[in-house]
Amino acid sequence: MAVMTRITTGMIQRNYQNNLTSTLGGLEATRKQVETGRRFEHSYEDPTASAKAAILEKRYSRVQDYISNAENAMSWQMTQEEAAMAVESYAETINKNYSIAAVNGTNAAPNIRATYATAIESLQESMVSALNAKYGETFVLAGNEGKEPPFALADGPTDADGNVMYKVLTYRGMPVDDMNGTEQAVDENGNPMFQADGTTPITKADLAAELLNEHSYIDLGFGMEFIKDANGDATDEIAPASAFDMALPGVKIIGYGTNGETVTINGQDVEVSNNLVNLAGQMAAILRDENYTKEEYTKCWNQFEQGYSDLMDSVSALGTKYNLLETTLDRLETEKLDIETQFDATVNIDPAEAIMNYSWADYAYNSALKVGTSIISPSLLDFVQGR
């Protein structure tokens, strides 16, 4: 710049005005900070903090989604657990009151057996009602087809006269006893079903596997992702450890398929079921049988005891799942608080700091004003003596 030898009036005024404007600008900025409690109003004032704030905002929304998912899952899980516990209590009744010991001795008389059979059959129906429990409008033990009741009682095997001996359970239309069968399945037109290659037959167990492997994952912040295939493309499967599975095909907890043994009821040979409901039906039918033998009853009874023990295990597994939800919820609430704190630190300003800044800017502005009155100083003109 050129060396200045003259300081002109215009220059002084212009520079003073510029400086006063910038001081006033600083005052205005600090005043806004005090009023709004934020460090900045526009993102260009602090691009880094704005970008971080946006990321925090997104994470906060997601955590809120996970929390609401977890809370919903807990209620759903509770319904499942309650349904299972109801079935358990009915099974416990059978277990306690109609054990081998109970049907011994004098209780082996036909009329008492008939009473027991009726009781067991009504418990069978109660179990099915409990299994069709709903949460809202959706059936909780139906896997992924929760709009229709999953379980129903259908007519079971008939005796020589064509009378139905006992009722059997179907899950989603498929008889539960068929669910581990190795025979070939047939479709609704009665045609045998084959795999995609046209030669390998589809077995009933294959069909059942589809029903048993249903999942309904929800995101609880475990890093939900789809499994990638060999090319790195995403498939339709969610990685099990990355999300929470809410679906529970009900047959899993009450047993399915047959165990390979047979019993004779009313002269018919039927396979012993693994399913508690079917077993109850079979046991009731055996009790009604004229040719009741303790051995036949024992075959079913042992399987029933086993099934009941498995059911109890399932119930505690459900309890464990519920605990997982509880700890997850705790963790999410903590994370939510963390994000709030971080957001506060990024975007907001400490009120004490804001007021201090404002006071300082106010002082600077007032000083500038005071200086101004002396800047517009007298010039030589004021000192020229009059003539």
Added chain:
Amino acid sequence: MAMVRSTFAGFTTAQLALAASQRSIDAAGQNISNVNTEGYTRQRIDLASISPTGFSYAMMQNSILVGQGVQMTDIIQIRDPFLDVQYRNQLAKVGTIDAQNSTLTDIGGIFDEVDKTAVYAALNDVVKQLNTMANPDSSNQGSSDTLVRSAMETLLNVIHENAAALDGVYQDKLAKLEETDIATMNEIVKSIAALNESIKNTQILGGAALELQDQRNALIDELATYLPINVTYRDLNLGAGIVVDVMELSFTDTADPPNKHILINDGKTGFDGREETKEVTNADGSTSTQTITVETTPFEYEAPSEENGWRAGLKINCLDGVDITTTEVKDADGKIVYEDDGVTPKTETVRTPNGEVTQYTIIGMVDEVDATGVPTGQQVFRDDLGDGVLRGTYDSVNKSGSLDNPPTDFRGIGFYQKAYDSFVNTLANELNRINIEAKGKPLFTTLDDKYDYGTDPDTGEFVSNTVFTAGNIKISNEWMNGNISIKTVYDMEDEDTGNTNVLKMINAISTDTLEFQVRDKDGNVITGADGKPILAFKGNCFDAYNNLQTTQAIDQKATDSILETRTNVLNDIANSKDSVSGVWMDEEVMDLMQFSHSYNAAAQLMTTLDELLVTLLSMKR
């Protein structure tokens, strides 16, 4: 013997002294009165001493000749022309960054969501509703589908609003260019030319026209904020000893090599009309050439059109006219030079400037010429404007930074439009694809209810033929009426409560890495130099939208800081100018006192001389 001076000669000296003092006091008074006048340059009377005259050979060695008083040679302005040039250059630089900053502020008002809930919040809400829908108890419920659809509606409403606002900024800038900036520049050129005439006329009559020159300088400064200009003055000898200033104002563009365009030459400007020859078909069908004068203005704005790639253009009508003649080449001795065949004389084209108005395209599509000046038959987009408010505004409406092919150096409105449209297009097509691949129907259509898609014949993958923009997307009518819904699983049936498809949609919006390709106004993908599509962003949808805010924030922060720096430099130069040309009250008052004394002294001289004369004349009695 000493020469005796003329008796009454002293009176002339005293009289000249009086006049000089008086005129100097007037000048000081003029300066004091104008201390607050904007753009005023302080004036000063140039005084020179008058040498003694009247030498003759008869003069003896011992004669003493005294000077014959003070002469006022001129009244001048004290102004440093170099500082003027510096000041105008800096004005242009400040103008560029100011115009760019103003655009960025406008864009910030749209995409800055630091303290308002808009697209980002609406997108979060969509994901929240999808998460609710993913719960088995809500899945396949009409109510949860309605909730998701409402969240989408809110999102699309905000998207439309932003798109309209962004387009508004664009249209405003174009209107500003045409109706404010260029119109003002034309007016200034007209005023300067008129002032040139007035100044010249005043100077012919002997005046100095200093105040008019101040006015002219102020106008030149105003024009300098728009584009970089140079001013040269030359003397014009009108004969009879009269010399006047003639001013030439030109603009040098940034082509390689730069071209100088004369905008004002004395009183002649680009308003004078341009002669064009046109072929006209007469009534009898024959064609003849007609020379007509086309009305012109120095600066012409060109609206964006398809020919110049939807960019605004600038043409100037300058006084660059040349007469093109071919003459024979002569060597140093004046003999004609022949071609190789020895018969044909060599000719060369001579371009003589004739000051006629010609049109030149500063920003726009022109025919390409190669290094030797031969046209290649291609068209190329030329942009040779230097700094200034025009540069800043043209950059805002024409350039898209890294999303141009080839990339340009400023992220103007086009960058944000392209990136925003890309965000909407990618998001909507992804969601449509996910629903369609689950045997559903498209959720979004263009405003005319169309969504065109198919499968790639080679890979069998889904291919969309519809390009969405922020302005033309809407929820499909079928979804609005509830005739279709989101498929929560593949080929969803009434009893299904699975949710794989919903999870896919959630991932598509918030975690999947997507490529956001950029398209031009016709919907074609813009590819870079390597043939691959240019990406506005690569990442998830949230980050893609946030990128707009972050980019704008960083750009504005940078321009703010540059603006402040350049304004400070401008202020320093203004201070230097003031130091030279500004009025300093103390100095003027001192001048007043000084010349007041010298006036008294001159009056005293006159009184003394008068007494001498009285003494002399009364000697006879």
